[in-house]
Amino acid sequence: MHMSPLQKYFFSRVWWYLGTLLVAICLNFILPRLGPSNPVDTIMAHIKTPGLDPKIAHKMEERLRIRFNIDKPLHVQLGMYVYHTIKGFVTLDMDEAFGDSYMHNKPVWAYIGPALPWTLGLQIPTLVIGYILGNILGALAAYKRGIFDKLFYPMSLFFTSVPYFCVAIFLVYIFGISLEWFPAMNAYGESLSPSWSITYVSDVLYHYTLPFMAMFLVYVGGQAIGMRSMSIYELGTDYVKYAKMLGSSEGQIVRYVFRNAMLPQLTGLALALGMMVGGALLIEIVFSYPGVGSLFYTSIKENDYPVLQAGALIVTICVLIANFIVDILIGILDPRIRVAQEGENA
16 A cells, blocks of 8 residues: 655654654663662561561561562562553553552552642643744744844853753742742642542642742743844845745744754754653752652552552653654644655655
């Protein structure tokens, strides 16, 4: 069956991302086990007492190793993990895909499921609003120049150079502790329970302000600087000079410049997603936000492999999906991709 260049590009990216996901699943299993301790050691450290019989303690340890499959060789454990993870995703059985928590003896999805909407609710609006606004401001700074560019560029450069968690700590200290304008931690008041009431939703948005701003300021600054640089480059190209000589309107020239400068920005978006996700997880820890980041932090301290693996895998899948969407958008918007595919078909 003959495929169009765009279809060929699409399926090549699908296979590439599926292969990347398989490698990520394997690394997701191996990396937590490179540390010097394991969950059995953590559990035994909590239950051992001076009066506990060493033989009883040894039997308890052996039972835990068998229960967690730690008694098996590493390659056998890896095979079981990959099998159950893939089977769980194919059958949409998240309990099988992620298993049970070692520390709490409950399905991991019971912890990840409620935490995931908080993380996505923090990251997706930041990504969409920051990308759109950052590119618009960057293009305006390049086109208008003057005092707008002189004030805006240093501010953007400052925020994009500061790590996410540093901005978060700064906002907590200034607006949460010193001025007490916004809450410094949690996602809603302790006296409230989740519901769709106006009181609860408004309180969530009130607590949402500082975590959102901590991510937004860094991300929008990076997008604006990238767009400003690309727009300045495009404004100096021959086609812009030629369009001006032909008497093209200012709006038409701006549209040409913006469209051509957006393609490298899409590529930059794919590269920035990983950093943004990692920064968001740190921000959740700073603000005690009930997302995947806080769950990560707790599972690392407890050596709870299934929770740690599930959180890391979900973050990896989200980043891969976002990068895949960006890749497809680049293939649709960039005519050079279609030309390259047609050249391979010729």
